Amino acid sequence: MRHVKTLKDFKNMNKTLIGAALLASFALAGCGTLSKVDSEGKTDNPVFPAAEDTSFHTGSYPNIDNLRQVGDGVTRDQLYDLLGRPHFAEGFQVREWDYLFHFNTPEGRKTCQFKVLFDEDKIGRSFYWAPAECADIVKGQAPMKPFSLSGDVGFAFGSAVLTTAGLSTVRDVATQLKQLSKLEQVAVAGHTDRIGDAGANQRLSQQRAESVRNALVAQGIPSSAVRAQGYGESRPAVQCDQQDRNDLIACLAPNRRVDIEVQGQR
Numbered sequence: 001m002r003h004v005k006t007l008k009d010f011k012n013m014n015k016t017l018i019g020a021a022l023l024a025s026f027a028l029a030g031c032g033t034l035s036k037v038d039s040e041g042k043t044d045n046p047v048f049p050a051a052e053d054t055s056f057h058t059g060s061y062p063n064i065d066n067l068r069q070v071g072d073g074v075t076r077d078q079l080y081d082l083l084g085r086p087h088f089a090e091g092f093q094v095r096e097w098d099y100l101f102h103f104n105t106p107e108g109r110k111t112c113q114f115k116v117l118f119d120e121d122k123i124g125r126s127f128y129w130a131p132a133e134c135a136d137i138v139k140g141q142a143p144m145k146p147f148s149l150s151g152d153v154g155f156a157f158g159s160a161v162l163t164t165a166g167l168s169t170v171r172d173v174a175t176q177l178k179q180l181s182k183l184e185q186v187a188v189a190g191h192t193d194r195i196g197d198a199g200a201n202q203r204l205s206q207q208r209a210e211s212v213r214n215a216l217v218a219q220g221i222p223s224s225a226v227r228a229q230g231y232g233e234s235r236p237a238v239q240c241d242q243q244d245r246n247d248l249i250a251c252l253a254p255n256r257r258v259d260i261e262v263q264g265q266r
Contacts, residue, residue: 037095041117041125048113048130049088049098056087059100059111067138070116074124079116094118103137106182110137144180144262147173149212151192151256160207162215170212173260174219180264183225187261188213190230191237193252198232206230212258 034047051059066082074082079097086097099114112134117126129135147169154166162170177183190209192201209228217223233255240251 035096035115035117037117039120041095041119041123043117043126046115046117046126046128046130048115048128051100051111051113053089054087054100055089056085056100059087059102060084061103062099062101064138067114070124070127072125074116076118076122076124079124083114095122101134103134105137110134112137144176144264146262147260149258149260150253151208151258152253154212154258155208158204160204160211162211166212167215170215171219174216174221177216177221177262177264180262182265183222184263184265186216186221186226186263188216188226188228189235189259189261190228191235191255191257191259192233193249193255194233194236195249195252202230202232204230205232208258212260216260 034049035043035045037043062083069082070079076097083099087100088098095118097116097118101112101114103110103112113130114134115128115130116124117128119125149166149169154162154169156163177186188209190205190207190212192205194201206228207230209230213226213228216226236252237254237257238251240248242248242251
């Protein structure tokens, strides 16, 4: 016998479907609200999803420079542009995004989870790493700004012997290098202006670079990590066309220098 559905049957069916839809939506929303986030985008207990639950499967190797730009006030569009979509099934109306990142470190590959919490206006306010030391990986890879020793201050005219002021500057640089957790390489580059013989300028720039290298080594910096190279007048910092010689010499002062570039981890 063919069963004919009654109005009551349809009502019960609708209730079942609606209930299932609600349960599904709550389940999805729960994926994106693991932490109890307040209206200011903060929590006392950030909860990270299980790494194996990522929808991105393998995680990603993030752009370190992009990661350093993520901070208080970041919008979702900006976050998406910097880091890409979140790596977990975040659900609806979420107040947190989660990522699974990998980093290549001297000890091997390090896997980390990164969480962003949003305020009620969906603006990023709080940021967490698991494990917490992953934050140090990002900070530690920040490059040091190069040091520059003025040739007019660090050396007497036409000399490759460091002045008292020059030695003091090199000692300050060495002190900062010793504070690095890992020193990989120090490149010392000597430069001159274009006045005079090009060959003589090349020799002087090499001698000044070697003087700074020797001073760094004397301060305890490993000699194997420091290399010196003279570039003569080939890499000017400024261009000058003054006709008066004194004015020209003054204008070209930034070209008479020794630059110190450092590769290492803080």
